[in-house]
Amino acid sequence: AKHSEIKMLLFRDDLSETVRKTQNHLKNDGSHIRLVNIGSTSFPWAEPFRNVASGRTEAPGTKKSLTIGEDDPFTIMFTSGTEGFPKGVLLSHKQRITVSILHLLWVRGFSPRLLNAMPFFHQTAQGYAIVTQAMLGKPAFQFSHFDPETYLRTIEQKQITYTTIVPSVMVNALVDCPTFTETDLSSLELIL
Numbered sequence: 001a002k003h004s005e006i007k008m009l010l011f012r013d014d015l016s017e018t019v020r021k022t023q024n025h026l027k028n029d030g031s032h033i034r035l036v037n038i039g040s041t042s043f044p045w046a047e048p049f050r051n052v053a054s055g056r057t058e059a060p061g062t063k064k065s066l067t068i069g070e071d072d073p074f075t076i077m078f079t080s081g082t083e084g085f086p087k088g089v090l091l092s093h094k095q096r097i098t099v100s101i102l103h104l105l106w107v108r109g110f111s112p113r114l115l116n117a118m119p120f121f122h123q124t125a126q127g128y129a130i131v132t133q134a135m136l137g138k139p140a141f142q143f144s145h146f147d148p149e150t151y152l153r154t155i156e157q158k159q160i161t162y163t164t165i166v167p168s169v170m171v172n173a174l175v176d177c178p179t180f181t182e183t184d185l186s187s188l189e190l191i192l
Contacts, residue, residue, distance in 0.1 A: 006033055006076075010049070012144070013039030020045065070094035075126060099127040100135050113187075114140040115160040117151065117170060124164050128192060146170060148177035156183050162190035 011019045019035060023045060035046040042048060074096045078086040114133050118125040133140035141158055143151065146165075152174060154160065165171065171191070174180060 008034040008036055008052075010036045010038050011046075013037065013041045014144075016041065016043060016046075068093055070097070077121065077123065077126070096127060096131050097135075100132040103128045103132045104135065111161055112136060112138050113159060113161045114138070115143070115151070115154055115158070115163040116140060117143045117146050118164045118166075124192065129164050146173070148173045149179050152177060152179055152183040152185070155185055155188055159187040161187055162192060163188065164192045167191065 009019065016037065016039070020043070023035060034052075035043075036049055036052050037043055037046045038049040071092050071094060073090050074093045075091050076088040077091060078088050080086065112133065114129055116125055116129045118129065120126060120130070130140055130142075139158070141154060141160070143154075148170075151170075155163070165174075
């Protein structure tokens with residue numbers, strides 16, 4: 001929190017215990033971060049996402065408008081910290097849009113239906129995958145944990161046209177999966 005000066009933390013139900021434990025640390029260091037649960041469970045110490053998504057704040061019925069400029073911050077990505085502590089790199093909306101436009105040029109010519117296995121803190125998920133799909137108004141399916149059998153089934157059932165995975169590890173896991181040969185992967189056109 002000190003490095004990024006974040007104002008809001010979004011989390012899923014399965015991470016609630018980690019966030020709850022972190023909450024005490026955040027309060028002790030003076031951070032005032034809105035905790036927002038994007039899952040289905042209600043926690044007395046967190047806001048439900050539906051309130052934030054609808055524009056509701058602490059007082060029901062109030063709305064805030066937000067104007068975002070191209071140089072305004074979009075995200076802070078942290079370096080790997082190979083030479084010390086990871087450092088936050090501030091990326092603007094313009095940077096993210098530019099990367100997405102470049103990606104759009106790459107994926108042109110087919111209907112992009114994305115299955116993403118990369119975490120959101122990774123450049124591929126943020127820059128190439130999710131923002132691009134949002135710009136296109138096309139579906140993006142996100143996996144929080146990679147399971148080869150479920151992944152293959154999702155490609156077949158959702159008619160996924162491209163996916164983002166770590167080739168050396170995940171492609172081998174997919175090929176070695178017992179259901180690989182019986183899964184229809186004909187919709188898949190690109191592995192990023």
